[in-house]
Amino acid sequence: MDTVYAVELKHTASEFPELFALLQEYSHPIAISGNIVVVPDLDETEICKVISISAKTFSGIHPLLKFESVKANALFTDHAFEAGGYYFLFKENLTAFSITDSQKEDAKMALLEMEEFLIASCMSDGQELFFADSSQKQLIKGLCLAYDIEVSFFLLDK
Secondary structure, three states: OEEEEEEEEEEOHHHHHHHHHHHHHHOOEEEEEEEEEOOOOOOHHHHHHHHHHHHHOOEEEEEEEEEEEOEEOHHHHHHHEEEEEEEEOOOEEEEEEEEEEEOOHHHHHHHHOOOOOOEEEEOOOOOOEEEEEHHHHHHHHHHHHHOEEEEEEEOOOO
């Protein structure tokens, strides 16, 4: 799970191709999706920020989690996107957890109830990670308590 950055612009590549050509010339984008340029680090965000401010099209910078493969749920497009062969989840307002101890059937039932608010899941270092909006953290804890499941939440700020 790698952290990368989205530079959000006020225009798309089709609306302002000259800007996107400059961004690609002076930075190293991982992917471009609509009005978002994904770059690997904060140094690259600064380059994109300076160029896009000069063009009066800078909108913001957002930290992302980058994955090669995820299982996208119904809310995926509200909190994430796919571009350049990768999946990107916005870290802002995101919580991640894994199930650490449970009976298989109990975990299955709890996940069935959580399905309506889970954003995505993926395998990482041999364990399945689940992602949801951070506003759902208490609900997740409550469901896990009801189904006698132990979970571990991850700090995504690192």
